[in-house]
Amino acid sequence: MILKNPLFAVDTLSQWNRNDIKTKKFQSFDLKKGIDIGYNKNNAVWCTLKIKNLDNINTQSKWICLNNNDLDSISLFDNNTIKTLGDRTRNISPFIEAQAFEVTLKPNQEKVLLFRIKKIVSFAKFNFYLEDExxxxxxxxxxxxxxxxxxxxxxxxxxxxxxxxxxxxxxxxxxxxxxxxxxxxxxxxxxxxxxxxxxxxxxxxxxxxxxxxxxxxxxxxxxxxxxxxxxxxxxxxxxxxxxxxxxxxxxxxxxxxxxxxxxxxxxxxxxxxxxxxxxxxxxxxxxxxxxxxxxxxxxxxxxxxxxxxxxxxxxxxxxxxxxxxxxxxxxxxxxxxxxxxxxxxxxxxxxxxxxxxxxxxxxxREIILEKEKTLQTITNTQIRERRNISNIIHDNFGSKIAHILQLIQLKNNDLAKNNIEKLASDIREISHTILPKSLDEGALISSLESQIPSWNLNLKNTSIEIFSYDFPEKIQEKWIFDMYLISLEIINNALRHGQPTSVIIELYAYSKHYLFQFTDDGKGFDPQVIAKGFGLENIEKRVLFYKGTLDINSSKNNGTILQICIPKI
Incomplete structure (x- = not known):
C-alpha cells in the first residue's frame, strides 16, 4: 500500500462539516515533512489522502498512523464509517506507539480517506505514515x-x-x-x-x-x-x-x-x-x-x-x-x-x-583518638597537680608545722605566731591559685588577671594580656565559675597547639549579652577539615547550657579567634 496526493485545509473557526469540504480549497503537503500550522487557536485541520493497494491478487490491511500522540481528536471518515481517537475522546489507539486506524483494501483498490484533526490550544504539528500491525x-x-x-x-x-x-x-x-x-x-x-x-x-x-x-x-x-x-x-x-x-x-x-x-x-x-x-x-x-x-x-x-x-x-x-x-x-x-x-x-x-x-x-576515629589523648592528658595533669599539692603539703607545710611545734615547745610564742601567719598566707595563695576566692564575689576579671603574671613568668616567647570594655568588675551570673575554667582551658589549648607569641583575652558587656574573645597569632587550623576535639566539644556544651554561642574563626598560619556570646538573664 502507498499514500499519495496529500491535501489539507485549515478551518480556523472549527465550523466545517463533512458536506462543506467539497467547497473548500485544499493545498498539498509533503508526506516527509508533514503539516505544521504553528500555534493553534481552536483550529481544525482537514486532510485528504489517497491510499492504494498495489497488490493485484491479495487483500491487504495496513494501519495509517499519525506521529503526534498529543492531538485532542482525530476523526477518520471512511465511506459511511467514522472512527475517532485522541486525548479529548474516550477512544484509545490499540497501540501506545501511535494514533492508528486500520484500513483494508481489496486487490488493486484505491480510496480517498478524509481526516479531521483537532488541537484546541498549543502547537499543532503532525504527519501520516503507514505501518504493519x-x-x-x-x-x-x-x-x-x-x-x-x-x-x-x-x-x-x-x-x-x-x-x-x-x-x-x-x-x-x-x-x-x-x-x-x-x-x-x-x-x-x-x-x-x-x-x-x-x-x-x-x-x-x-x-x-x-x-x-x-x-x-x-x-x-x-x-x-x-x-x-x-x-x-x-x-x-x-x-x-x-x-x-x-x-x-x-x-x-x-x-x-x-x-x-x-x-x-x-x-x-x-x-x-x-x-x-x-x-x-x-x-x-x-x-x-x-x-x-x-x-x-x-x-x-x-x-x-x-x-x-x-x-x-x-x-x-x-x-x-x-x-x-x-x-x-x-x-x-x-x-x-x-x-x-x-x-x-x-x-x-x-x-x-x-x-x-x-x-x-x-x-x-580521629575524634575518638583525640578524646583518648585528651583524657590521658587530663589524667596526667591531675596526677601532676596532685603530686605538686602533695609535695607542697609534705615539703612546705609539713616542715613549717614541725618548726612551729618546736617553737611552741620552746615557748617562743611570738616567733611561732609569725610562722603561723605566714603559713596561713601560703595556704590562701595556693587556694587562690586552684580556684580564686574572688570568684565567689563575681570578680571574673580580677580572677583572670591574678593568673596572668604566673603564666607570663613561665613563658619564654609568649605574652598573655587581658582587656575589658564596659565589663563589670563584679558580676553575679551562674556561669561565672564555668567561664573562668573555660578561659583557662582555651588559653592552655592555644599554648599547647598554636605555639603563639601573643594571646589576648577581651571581655565585652553589651545591653543584651556578654562577649568573650580569645585571640592568638599561632599556627591556626582549618575548622572545615579538623573536627572539634574533646576540649572544644566540652566548652561548646557548657556554653550551650547557658544558651550561648561558640564561634571559631581560624585558618592555617593566620592564628585563631574564638568568640563566646552569652545572653544576659
Missing amino acids: SALIQKSNHKIALLSFSLGIVFLVILFNFHLYYFSRDKIYLCYNLYATVTIIYLMISTHFAKNIFFNNFLYFSELRIYSAAIWMIVLTLFVTTFLGVKQTQSKKYNIIILLNTINLILISITVFLLLINKNEWLKPFFYIGYINFTIIFFFILMNASQNLKNNRNSAIYVLAAFIPHIVWGTVNIFSSFKIIGYSTPHNSLIYICFYEILMFGYILTQNYISTFQRNNELN
Missing part, C-alpha cells in the same frame, strides 16, 4: 517494557533515597525524590502510558501534559540548584531562578483560569513567556555549573553530564515550536533522557552519601 505491536511492546522497567528502577531509587535521607537528614535526598516522582508522572502522561493503561476516560491529558511538563521543569531546576549549592555560592543567580520559576507558576495559574473561562485566544503570550523563562533558567544553570568547575569540580561535572541531554532536548523543542529550526527530537528520546538523568543523579547522591559516610567514620 506486527511492527506497531513490536514498537508498542518495546515502549511499554521500556517504560515499565524505567518506572520500576526509579521507584527503587526513590525508596533507596528515602533510606539515605533517614540516616543523613540531608534535604537533597527529599529534593531528588520529589524530582524523580514528578518525572515519573510526566513520563506516564507524555508517553500516553497513563491514558492507554490506567485512565482511558480522562479527557484532559493535552492540558495535563503541558502543565506537568512545566511543573517538572520547575522541580528539576530547584533540585539542580540545591545540588550545586547555588543559594550559598551565588545568591543573585539563585534569586533570579526562583523569580523566574515563581513567574512560571503564576503563568500556569493564569492559563488554567483562561481555559476555564474559555479564553483560548489569550493563551499564546503566556506560552511564549513560559518558554523564554525556561530557556533563561537553563542558561543560568549551565553557567553556574561551569563556574563551579573550579570550586566544586565533581558536582559541576556530574550536573553537566546529567543535564546537558535535557538542555539539548528542551532547547530543540522550544526552537522547533518557534519554527527557528525544522528539526524535532526522536519519538522516545524523552524516556531515555529522563531515565538516564534520574539514574545519573541517583548514582551521584549515592556516591556522595558513601563518601560522606566514610569521611564521617574517619572523623569519628
